[in-house]
Amino acid sequence: MNFENFLLMRQELVLIGIVLIVLIAEIFTDKDQKGIITPLAITLFAIHTIIGFLPLAEGSIFGGSYNTSALINTMKNVLNLGVLIILIQSSFWLNQENQKGKVSEFYIVLLSTLVGMFYMISSGDFLMFYIGLETATIPLAALTAFDRYKNKSAEAGIKLILSSALSSGILLYGLSMIYGTTGSVYFKDITPMISQTNALQILAFIFYFAGMGFKMSLVPFHLWTADVYEGAPISITSYLSVISKGAAVFIFTIILFTVFKVLLPMWQDIIWVIAVMTMTIGNLFALRQKNMKRFLAFSSIAQAGFIVLGILSGTAMGMATVVYYILVYIFSNLAAFGVVSVISATTGRETMDEYNGMYATNPKLSWALTIALFSLAGIPPVAGFFGKFFLFTAAAEKGFYWIVLIALLNTIISLYYYLMPVKAMFINKSETPMEAFKSDAMSKAGIIICLVGMLVIGLASPIYESILKVCFGI
Amino acid sequence: MDILSLFVLVPFLTIIGILCTKGLKGTRVVSAVGMGIQLIMAFHLLFKYLAERRAGNIAEMVFVKSHLWYQSLNIHYTVGVDGIAVAMIMLTSIVVFAGVFASWMTKELPREFFISLIFLSSGVFGFFISIDLFTMFLFYEIAVIPMYLLIGLWGTGPKEYSAMKLTLMLMGGSALLVLGLLGIYFNSAPNGGQLTFNILEIAKVHIPVATQKFFFPFLFVGFGVLGALFPFHTWSPDGHASAPTAVSMLHAGVLMKLGGYGILRVAMYLLPDAAVQMGWIFLIFTTTSVVYGAFGAIWQKDLKYINAYSSVSHCGMVIFALLMINKTAMDGAILQMISHGLMTALFFALIGMIYGRTHTRNIHEMGGLMKVIPFLAVIYVIAGMASLGLPGLSGFVAEMTIFVGSFQNVDTFHRVCTIIATTAIVVTAVYILRVVGLLLLGPIKNAHFEELKDATWYEKVSLLTLLIAIFAVGLAPFWLSNMIQDSLTPIVAKLSVIAQ
Numbered sequence: 001m002n003f004e005n006f007l008l009m010r011q012e013l014v015l016i017g018i019v020l021i022v023l024i025a026e027i028f029t030d031k032d033q034k035g036i037i038t039p040l041a042i043t044l045f046a047i048h049t050i051i052g053f054l055p056l057a058e059g060s061i062f063g064g065s066y067n068t069s070a071l072i073n074t075m076k077n078v079l080n081l082g083v084l085i086i087l088i089q090s091s092f093w094l095n096q097e098n099q100k101g102k103v104s105e106f107y108i109v110l111l112s113t114l115v116g117m118f119y120m121i122s123s124g125d126f127l128m129f130y131i132g133l134e135t136a137t138i139p140l141a142a143l144t145a146f147d148r149y150k151n152k153s154a155e156a157g158i159k160l161i162l163s164s165a166l167s168s169g170i171l172l173y174g175l176s177m178i179y180g181t182t183g184s185v186y187f188k189d190i191t192p193m194i195s196q197t198n199a200l201q202i203l204a205f206i207f208y209f210a211g212m213g214f215k216m217s218l219v220p221f222h223l224w225t226a227d228v229y230e231g232a233p234i235s236i237t238s239y240l241s242v243i244s245k246g247a248a249v250f251i252f253t254i255i256l257f258t259v260f261k262v263l264l265p266m267w268q269d270i271i272w273v274i275a276v277m278t279m280t281i282g283n284l285f286a287l288r289q290k291n292m293k294r295f296l297a298f299s300s301i302a303q304a305g306f307i308v309l310g311i312l313s314g315t316a317m318g319m320a321t322v323v324y325y326i327l328v329y330i331f332s333n334l335a336a337f338g339v340v341s342v343i344s345a346t347t348g349r350e351t352m353d354e355y356n357g358m359y360a361t362n363p364k365l366s367w368a369l370t371i372a373l374f375s376l377a378g379i380p381p382v383a384g385f386f387g388k389f390f391l392f393t394a395a396a397e398k399g400f401y402w403i404v405l406i407a408l409l410n411t412i413i414s415l416y417y418y419l420m421p422v423k424a425m426f427i428n429k430s431e432t433p434m435e436a437f438k439s440d441a442m443s444k445a446g447i448i449i450c451l452v453g454m455l456v457i458g459l460a461s462p463i464y465e466s467i468l469k470v471c472f473g474i
Numbered sequence: 475m476d477i478l479s480l481f482v483l484v485p486f487l488t489i490i491g492i493l494c495t496k497g498l499k500g501t502r503v504v505s506a507v508g509m510g511i512q513l514i515m516a517f518h519l520l521f522k523y524l525a526e527r528r529a530g531n532i533a534e535m536v537f538v539k540s541h542l543w544y545q546s547l548n549i550h551y552t553v554g555v556d557g558i559a560v561a562m563i564m565l566t567s568i569v570v571f572a573g574v575f576a577s578w579m580t581k582e583l584p585r586e587f588f589i590s591l592i593f594l595s596s597g598v599f600g601f602f603i604s605i606d607l608f609t610m611f612l613f614y615e616i617a618v619i620p621m622y623l624l625i626g627l628w629g630t631g632p633k634e635y636s637a638m639k640l641t642l643m644l645m646g647g648s649a650l651l652v653l654g655l656l657g658i659y660f661n662s663a664p665n666g667g668q669l670t671f672n673i674l675e676i677a678k679v680h681i682p683v684a685t686q687k688f689f690f691p692f693l694f695v696g697f698g699v700l701g702a703l704f705p706f707h708t709w710s711p712d713g714h715a716s717a718p719t720a721v722s723m724l725h726a727g728v729l730m731k732l733g734g735y736g737i738l739r740v741a742m743y744l745l746p747d748a749a750v751q752m753g754w755i756f757l758i759f760t761t762t763s764v765v766y767g768a769f770g771a772i773w774q775k776d777l778k779y780i781n782a783y784s785s786v787s788h789c790g791m792v793i794f795a796l797l798m799i800n801k802t803a804m805d806g807a808i809l810q811m812i813s814h815g816l817m818t819a820l821f822f823a824l825i826g827m828i829y830g831r832t833h834t835r836n837i838h839e840m841g842g843l844m845k846v847i848p849f850l851a852v853i854y855v856i857a858g859m860a861s862l863g864l865p866g867l868s869g870f871v872a873e874m875t876i877f878v879g880s881f882q883n884v885d886t887f888h889r890v891c892t893i894i895a896t897t898a899i900v901v902t903a904v905y906i907l908r909v910v911g912l913l914l915l916g917p918i919k920n921a922h923f924e925e926l927k928d929a930t931w932y933e934k935v936s937l938l939t940l941l942i943a944i945f946a947v948g949l950a951p952f953w954l955s956n957m958i959q960d961s962l963t964p965i966v967a968k969l970s971v972i973a974q
Contacts, residue, residue, distance in 0.1 A: 380612045396656040408649035427626045461544045468546050
């Protein structure tokens, strides 16, 4: 391995560099100079995002442990965009009194989890994969408990770390069984040795699926989601719902399409059942939610059901639609979370009933949330429509018409609950509507970036086409 | 910019214009100007189309323009029109123009109202000019979703309930449509080659019959929900009754025709074997629609509900005639789409104006309005005559053509359905004449009504626009009928080959 090869890890190296710079800035600034940390971190991360789009060679280093390809780089760029928006949106909350003295810790821990996710996505063997997964998960529990003045936050942190530990343990058990039956942890060595008749390997696959299903909030591994999303500070909730989920979906797809491709018929059946359960149960529970954060949490669970629909077919188009939909989902969900967080931080209103009559006082925020909800529901002309349509096309390509029908009916159910906040804001009247307020520049910028993204990503076909070019199927 | 895409561009420019103005006055002037330009463009398109045909262009669709959009899925932004589409575009532009004037006095959030209304109409125009299935579906969804806010915010009565029911049922129909469209797409190249969403290219291909029969119900019911096919019509009475005037006009007048048009252009044209073999099942449903709607209207006391059930009946007649699969009947179906579109828009406009004056829609609480508001009353009588099919007005032309065409099918089943459907004519006469009598004739029931003012200038513009169109179609239908029949030729040819 030489220096050029080492630079293949460009994304991770820049990110680690940013973490170190923020750490050094923290150590060497006085108490009253701490205001510099937030702009520094956001600027550096913006530079990192831009560098990420520069062309990167393909290759594999550390003996095959670390791979990089155009597809993997695209996935990392998608996650970068999401994290940039989250950093921008979280700056208002972070610079409030309650979070004083913890600002740089937020950035350092958050970006460390992102480093873990990048290594997880680039992994070439199960050891690197597991290290990346743990690096991505454990600090997240600390972030979930970030809000030290709320019991719910600590409760969410405990729930997350305990359930993560359990699922990671099961995942590791499965990986150990794969090592036991194949004698190697490297994907390249394992792939030819997987067979449909080896019972221990099938069991290992089930455990692997369970561990990843936890990260992706698939039913029946979703029970942690609602409480953790509700208790965590809203920036961390948005991070969990889009970035953590997205990274898990990416590496899950890659491993299913490479290592476990022989087991295709088996995992198609499993995904079929789990996708149906996830969409249905996520939707049915979301119908009853009044707290906006729990509402968005259950909607995220249902969205995960739609996302795995793209994996079902096992084709290149399937993988492309998954990556594309995660991109669309990032912009839509972060727009929704952005509005909810700005409202929660400024007025403290958290339930749907408190949003009644909001249009009269805060029209622009109402429209922003409406467009975000329409995108999540899959209504044209915003990007969510294109994302959902392409997912259904990918599933229909291999003849899975019945699940497309079930997914379409679930889309209608989801439309009902996505219209509930719209109804509250526009149609319901209230004695005490939300007071009119102006958000700060950063929050506005965050929401506007998401809105522009939602409008552009669907109509501009080069984005999807460039993703499709780098994807591969079975 | 080609002539057809202007129909989508002008509404967007109008919306931007509205965003730049403030208050009710500016908004409605911009809307009127914008939709007036749209109306002039529609007439211009009509003359250009007729000139194109006279010059000898016998291509199935004219003014075709195509832009590649998603290369990997072969999705194009493709536009093109034939006679049927031109007729529908004219209908839409007339109804939208009348609708803008009928909403002249919208006091609450006028900018949002007109923007939503025009955004909806842009979806409708886009639907009629598209010949790529994906783009067509995209515009179809754009035409449906603003209904939720339009009814929920500006409606009357149980508006939240009606708005939600309408939105969910119509989106439910479009959910079924997605499945049908994907089914067609993945079977659009049975001999190898590239899959396509383009209607003209798919029409040349033969899709296996078993596949057709699987997807035809999804497409038919998907469009049928919007066309008020029994038993998926239940969104219609509540939806129309709760909606504000212009929204009812646009919805009953134009949107419900999207269903009929979609059934013709997509379900029957692209899946002809299934249409011929399975049509009889849906014929039972649609005959029920016709009769059920008519009988339903008799029982109602609320003017808007009467008109809503009447719309179910008349739109049912459209699909009824389409399923008869012969040229005359299908010609009648399209004439009915136009005639009923104009007529029901006229009715809803009148009802809105009467309600605005009397503040009641209950027919038993009104009476003798002919003496008080003669202009509105006379137009109401004319609209009623059009609805029950008086010769000289458009209703007669459409219904006559439909029933003559339907009777041409000699087998017993079709004849029996035709006879059952004709009973609706009599029932229509019952509820129309009864309402005219209760509403306009007889003694004035409420002393307050003696001070009612007759139609204002903007109301007159709205009503006369529609009335002139109804007379034009009624007195000289041949120009319209010939235009439609020429465009029906390829569709009927494809279906007749199989019916033999």
